[in-house]
Amino acid sequence: MAKTITFKPLDIGFWLAWLGYIVFLGVAPLIFSSNLGLTVLSQIGTVIIAALSYNMLLGQTGMLSFGHAVYGGLGGFIAIHAMNLVAGGSLVCPTSLIPLVGGLGGAFFGVIFGWVTTKKSGTTFAMITLGIGELVASAALTFPEFFGGEAGITTNRVIGHAVLGISYGPQRQVYYLISAWLVICTIAMYAFTRTPLGRIANAVRDNPERCAFVGYNTQKVRFLVVVLAAFFAGISGGLGAINFEIVSSENVGALRSGSLLLFTFLGGVGSFVGPILGAVVYVFSLELLSKVTQAWPLYIGLLFLLIVMYAPGGLWSVVQMNMRIIKFQLFRQMLRPYAVILCAALPLFLGITTLIELAYARQLDVGGDAVVRIWGLPMDVTSLMPWLAAFVVAVIGAALFRRAARGFSLAWGRVHEIIAERTAGRGVSA
């Protein structure tokens, strides 16, 4: 067979990143071995799959969906019913493959709803997904036989006989099941970005009109991507069903869909890694930040605003830009601006969070006790002093931050100018 041999330097960083990802998933439960650690890790695994599948729509095909939780949720319901059937003896399916059942369930609904939603694109598509989301959420309360009403459907994941000592009773075993599926799904979704359909999905995102004039039915492209994304969302839902042993109407609701959108965007839709980062932030805020402060949705909202305004490429794009600076050995020039801006940001951050916490404590009147601890300091919400002090610190912080930000953005611009010059020079010579 005649084959052109093209020399391509082996991308070591690429393979190291994959290796690191898999090794980390393998050893993580040894590092975070507490119950909380395992719970958080397991949940992160399921959410990463959901966020990656959402990004197949938003980041790769340019489809803004407000109802993606529908597929994960319905996949979860199918999976949990399958588990209950297995427990009842009327179905044979090892627990390890239950996520696949969820995936097929998700894909099935992807075919049905995708057929409706992808008839239109852009804003109309977004509106139809919103409608489908509401439709399914209300159906969840109307058909208790399938959805279990308010309480949802519960199950016991320890079904059948233990295979090789794996019963999926202990959380650690569930974590490894989730991780195994996570690795498979991540590889599959990454591979998708390098297939003809995956590339044409990008083309549809960039310019649907032109896509039609190179022979593609853009509606069919969007439909196929929705079905595939729904399949992976369904796997995530199936894993969630095993992990929590319950699926309820919450799983298909608008709040879940909104969170998927928000955190995928927060992580970054322009790259493959972004949604993974977003999923981690999501579970951290849901499981950890929420235990520290009741104002956590407010903080997430503020973070989201900052990202939309200053780093629309998401958190991962911030990481990428800094890695680029490091690669060009210019990070030394950024050390001082970074130190200055962090010092200036600290009082601003402390001041604002203290004000927010004071407001929450006063509003919620925690336990009738007027004294709360904020950043380790006892503060009396009824007296003026802590409010005034926090306000003053915040104002001083804001003033300092403004100055520091100016210096920072100058340094940032300078560094990127140098990078642009160097890459332009390389482009001409190459």
Add this chain to the structure above:
Amino acid sequence: MSVPLAIELRDLRKSFGKTEIIRGANLKVPHGQRFAIIGPNGAGKSTLFNLISGAFAPTSGEILLNGHNLAGLRPFEINRRGLSRSFQITNIFHRLSVFENLRCAVLYSLGYRYSFWQSLEKLADARERAENVLELIGLKRRSETPAGLLTYAEQRALEIGITVAGGAEVILLDEPTAGMSRSESDHAVELIRTVTEGKTLLMVEHDMSVVFGLADQIAVVVYGEVIACDTPERVRANAKVQEAYLGTPAEALDE
């Protein structure tokens, strides 16, 4: 049996609301010819292109491609029958690299369609074809650059590249040299000549030096009708055509 025409328009009409833009256009484009459509602004040249490529549906009349009626076909279906078009306003995949733009343009015609079970990198024919076109349009150096960052002239070249990459036999170019400098447009003429070798070309163009440099035949469209269709020399001498160019006989055409 005679060989069917590449493109034939039969009494084609298109109205937007009460305004009739195309009023009974007739045109016969034989295979392997380079055809230029000229005419004053607002004559309906671009509308004609949008009708032929399926972007608009005609109000009445027929469009035939290789003897087959295109009625009711959508743009991607017309494209699959061997007709490809470029756009007056650059219409590329701006976030994809130049190479990926061209690879997207060849995938369907090579039969990969909606495949999500094959790796792009392993499709040697798609890569080769995209690289050939890359070479042809002179953008090899810019292969990895996102298309949105190209200069205007480079984007126009890519526009033509995407149009011809799929191997369509009938090529429609909508003002391929619009907004170009003299040297850029000379370069573009050469490019068009090369990439349309052995194919049927239909192009809308305002630049008369481009038209007379490329076209075998010229169709003059005025007020939605084809008032003349002939060789460049005869069109230049045609009184009706001279009149259409606002009573400044031959001046516009002599440019």
